[in-house]
Amino acid sequence: MAVYTEIPPAQLAAFLGQYELGELVQLEGIGAGTENSNFFLQTRAGSYVLTLFERLEPAEIPYYLHVTEWFSQRGIPCPAPIHARDGRILGELCGKPAAIVQRLPGQSIEGRAATEPEIIALGELLGRMHLAGKDFPERHRNPADFSWCQEMARRLLPKLSPDERELLVEEREAQKFWPRDKLPGGVIHADLFPDNVLFEGDRITGTIDYYYAGDDAWLYDLAVVANAWCSQPDGSLDKDMAALLWQSYERVRPFARQEHGLWFPFMRAAALRFWLLRLEARHFPRAGQLTAQRDPEEYRRILLRRQEFC
Amino acid sequence: MAVYTEIPPAQLAAFLGQYELGELVQLEGIGAGTENSNFFLQTRAGSYVLTLFERLEPAEIPYYLHVTEWFSQRGIPCPAPIHARDGRILGELCGKPAAIVQRLPGQSIEGRAATEPEIIALGELLGRMHLAGKDFPERHRNPADFSWCQEMARRLLPKLSPDERELLVEEREAQKFWPRDKLPGGVIHADLFPDNVLFEGDRITGTIDYYYAGDDAWLYDLAVVANAWCSQPDGSLDKDMAALLWQSYERVRPFARQEHGLWFPFMRAAALRFWLLRLEARHFPRAGQLTAQRDPEEYRRILLRRQEFC
Numbered sequence: 168m169a170v171y172t173e174i175p176p177a178q179l180a181a182f183l184g185q186y187e188l189g190e191l192v193q194l195e196g197i198g199a200g201t202e203n204s205n206f207f208l209q210t211r212a213g214s215y216v217l218t219l220f221e222r223l224e225p226a227e228i229p230y231y232l233h234v235t236e237w238f239s240q241r242g243i244p245c246p247a248p249i250h251a252r253d254g255r256i257l258g259e260l261c262g263k264p265a266a267i268v269q270r271l272p273g274q275s276i277e278g279r280a281a282t283e284p285e286i287i288a289l290g291e292l293l294g295r296m297h298l299a300g301k302d303f304p305e306r307h308r309n310p311a312d313f314s315w316c317q318e319m320a321r322r323l324l325p326k327l328s329p330d331e332r333e334l335l336v337e338e339r340e341a342q343k344f345w346p347r348d349k350l351p352g353g354v355i356h357a358d359l360f361p362d363n364v365l366f367e368g369d370r371i372t373g374t375i376d377y378y379y380a381g382d383d384a385w386l387y388d389l390a391v392v393a394n395a396w397c398s399q400p401d402g403s404l405d406k407d408m409a410a411l412l413w414q415s416y417e418r419v420r421p422f423a424r425q426e427h428g429l430w431f432p433f434m435r436a437a438a439l440r441f442w443l444l445r446l447e448a449r450h451f452p453r454a455g456q457l458t459a460q461r462d463p464e465e466y467r468r469i470l471l472r473r474q475e476f477c
Numbered sequence: 478m479a480v481y482t483e484i485p486p487a488q489l490a491a492f493l494g495q496y497e498l499g500e501l502v503q504l505e506g507i508g509a510g511t512e513n514s515n516f517f518l519q520t521r522a523g524s525y526v527l528t529l530f531e532r533l534e535p536a537e538i539p540y541y542l543h544v545t546e547w548f549s550q551r552g553i554p555c556p557a558p559i560h561a562r563d564g565r566i567l568g569e570l571c572g573k574p575a576a577i578v579q580r581l582p583g584q585s586i587e588g589r590a591a592t593e594p595e596i597i598a599l600g601e602l603l604g605r606m607h608l609a610g611k612d613f614p615e616r617h618r619n620p621a622d623f624s625w626c627q628e629m630a631r632r633l634l635p636k637l638s639p640d641e642r643e644l645l646v647e648e649r650e651a652q653k654f655w656p657r658d659k660l661p662g663g664v665i666h667a668d669l670f671p672d673n674v675l676f677e678g679d680r681i682t683g684t685i686d687y688y689y690a691g692d693d694a695w696l697y698d699l700a701v702v703a704n705a706w707c708s709q710p711d712g713s714l715d716k717d718m719a720a721l722l723w724q725s726y727e728r729v730r731p732f733a734r735q736e737h738g739l740w741f742p743f744m745r746a747a748a749l750r751f752w753l754l755r756l757e758a759r760h761f762p763r764a765g766q767l768t769a770q771r772d773p774e775e776y777r778r779i780l781l782r783r784q785e786f787c
Contacts, residue, residue, distance in 0.1 A: 186551070186552065187551050187552060187553070187605050187608050187609040188552045188605075189601055189605055189729065211598075211601055212552050212553070212554075212602075212605060213552065213554060213680070213682075215552070236550075240546075240557070240558075240559065240560045241496070241497050241559065241560050241562070242496065242497060242498045242522050242523065242525070242559045242577075243497070243522070244522075244523060247550070248550075249550065249551065249552045250550040250551050252551070252608070252609070252611070252612070253612070254612070267552075288521075291499055291521055292522075295497045295498070295499055295522060298497050298562070299497040299562070301562070302562070302563070302564065370523070372523075419499065
């Protein structure tokens with residue numbers, strides 16, 4: 168259960184009163200999501216999502232809302248923020264930063280493997296997202312970039328088993344020497360897992376949960392997606408699916424010369440990142456964290472299987 | 478048939494190339510609409526509407542696109558413009574100003590009378606639209622306002638039958654003395670007929686065709702809607718429906734003291750406007766106008782029946 172905050176009706180009414188969305192019909196907590204309290208909000212005007220930000224610094228939040236507004240305006244299906252009467256997109260509710268965003272149609276495919284048409288749609292969408300974000304004017308560090316990985320590895324080492332420690336040291340050393348700069352890049356979603364993509368048939372109707380977005384190499388985002396969508400239960404890569412993803416992405420955003428040869432190293436780097444994120448949640452849980460933790464082992468297996476290629 | 482312009486595939490591809498919407502899947506002309514060439518545009522990214530502006534001055538068009546973007550950002554369902562890669566919302570195609578906007582779900586109820594829940598939803602939506610537009614920063618004259626009516630009446634008089642002429646002279650004189658200024662107002666849609674409102678069940682999922690929008694008294698917009706949605710075939714007002722409309726609107730936007738007593742005069746003024754618009758289309762047809770003309774008689778009947786009340 169990921170709804171942390173209970174909202175008293177009077178406070179909700181006062182908050183909604185700042186918007187032009189009419190009377191409340193229903194508010195329903197959403198179980199998914201790990202960082203915020205999310206609610207399906209139905210008013211006389213339509214269906215929205217209400218988010219209370221539980222983790223992010225208030226100063227950081229506008230970036231994510233601006234990114235989704237920008238993408239939405241460019242035809243990338245994502246939850247554009249709703250403006251209050253005074254134009255603001257970020258308010259306060261129950262003492263927390265709060266925003267209302269569009270609710271998108273469609274369903275995630277979570278719980279089953281993606282089909283070929285779904286992977287093709289995903290590759291194309293990711294390419295379009297990258298190109299659409301090219302001129303986005305705000306800069307924002309990828310909050311779990313390489314330097315974060317190095318620091319998190321340092322903090323985690325004393326907590327790990329000997330096997331884990333050996334793998335982590337090996338990866339940290341190996342990845343130090345991979346090129347990262349001067350690759351084509353811009354805004355990346357950085358967390359486009361199956362639960363963050365909504366489909367109607369083979370068509371993508373929504374991409375959600377932009378709260379790990381930041382600036383980084385585009386290839387890195389593609390590698391995150393390849394690991395999350397094209398891995399088999401033993402961690403090995405489904406190469407046919409990964410090839411489809413790559414090809415459909417490339418049709419939209421052709422690769423630059425300096426990106427060739429980095430596809431497998433980047434999948435390995437992306438696997439390390441999610442292994443570290445999950446180890447962090449296990450070994451340094453945040454106070455009040457109620458969310459089901461994701462298994463770090465899944466990404467240790469993926470990481471080990473990616474070592475086979477580079 | 479309201480599709481005026483045939484678009485050569487190469488020009489369409491070049492135009493689409495400015496957006497991040499992926500490859501064309503299908504383009505299909507839309508028969509409805511009287512002022513522009515409209516097409517359902519399907520790309521790999523989703524479903525949109527492509528509009529070629531056939532009548533409006535290029536300098537006027539940004540206003541309408543800004544209005545819909547503003548309303549959309551405030552939760553009023555309407556076709557927000559899609560931005561090209563360089564951020565522009567207005568381009569050029571086949572030598573004409575052209576824009577891509579969102580395609581909204583839902584169906585118009587055209588061809589049947591509205592139900593009570595639909596009228597209630599409509600009144601609420603109109604109230605919300607008026608309040609949502611309150612701080613919209615651009616000013617734009619209602620292109621068919623009272624002074625337009627006076628000028629159009631002058632041009633039409635020599636063309637009309639004696640009966641029509643008598644009615645027009647009477648209305649023109651009577652309406653000169655009605656208060657128009659200092660009433661609460663702002664952006665009004667001014668043409669919210671049944672074909673411009675999309676429903677899913679009783680819920681409004683879209684308001685379209687903002688090309689008559691401008692600044693005017695809010696009550697005037699409500700009067701346009703009352704005539705268009707609550708008139709019986711003989712032109713008489715369905716008073717139960719009009720009362721429902723009024724009440725549901727008022728729940729969202731309470732009336733000011735100076736608006737009381739003006740409801741019936743404004744329905745009469747709005748009826749005159751649409752009678753004149755339709756007479757104009759009949760007597761001064763524009764070159765190349767292919768659209769089915771709407772019958773002025775319908776609005777002459779409405780106008781005559783509104784005289785009964787004031």
